[in-house]
Amino acid sequence: MRKIKLQRIIIIALTMTLVGGLQALYDYAILTSLFSLGPSALYQFQTELVFNLASGFGGGLVAGVTLNLIDNRFRTKPYYQSLIILVSMFILVWAIRNTIEGLFQMEEKGAFYFSFDATDIKNIVFWMIIVILAYFFLEMNNKFGPGKLGKIFLGKFNTPVEEERIFMFLDLKSSTTIAEQLGGVAYHLFLKELFSDVTAPILETGGEIYQYVGDEIVLSWEVGHPENSANCIRCFFAIQQLLDKEESKYLRKFGVKPHFKAGAHYGSVIVGEIGVIKRDITYSGDVLNTTARIQGMCNELETIFLMSKSLFELAGSDASRWTIERKGKIPLKGKKEAMDLMSVELN
16 A cells, blocks of 8 residues: 555656646747747746756645545545645645745845745646646546556547456455444444455555445456466455454444455456446456355355365465365356365465
8 A cells, every 4th residue: 555655646746747847848938939028037947947847846745645645534524625635735835835936036136035926826726726636636546446547548448358357256244233233324334444444455465446345345356467366365364464453443433343255266357338427347257256156155165265276276386375275166056067166264
């Protein structure tokens, strides 16, 4: 999770540095155009370019840190509160920038001067739009998942394509009992906090959250990366360890300790975008149904994690890190042939 946050800060900082440079070039083009009387004696393009690049990078760092803070602390708050914090930080950065600019110009003007003119109004409006757009893209990235937004812009999902993917169905154990114990609203808050907590180990193991289905989370990994077959197993036990660590919090707030059971399998799926008004990226294929059936056998086979033998073999030597027990060929509902299943436990 820290790696993702750091990448986000760097991307925002570099993007705003580029925008700052483009703004300096745009201002220069306007000032030297046929419709302008030309720049004033105080204007120096090189100085403005360097200052814009530096302030863009510094402002981008502040914006990236602020957006991460908002994403962490204000995820459950109304959007207007996040925007108020964002705008306040922007005004603070702008005031610091103009103060520094005034200090640099003391030698030329003989005294400190805090400028506020039409140029400042233009810059405030321009950078305010950039910062709000950065916040919007961050929210869209959270909506679709890391890496998906760029693919959507490039039209990668407009035409259905076939992919090899690993799927894992995470299902909350004793969910009906917990729901009855907590009641509707409290159960929703419980799931909201639980799904928020388990996001970190999912992202750290390269997983993609495909869907939330009631009290179930459907995760996916690309088969093209060899480590992902083992990452699937690591993800499940990282979640279990996290929940063990947070046991006291859940007992204090909700009176229950959550546990998951899971089933994992891999195979070919068709991925593409569907819908008109509310578009979505979907996976379709037999592997999804099969994975759901594997997860459904956990209680009957008295284990918390089942995977297909084919996925176990794909994991190769990495699978030796865990205790693996072969459950034999198990008939699955809707499948003509029984499947070889393996249970997985920590050593």
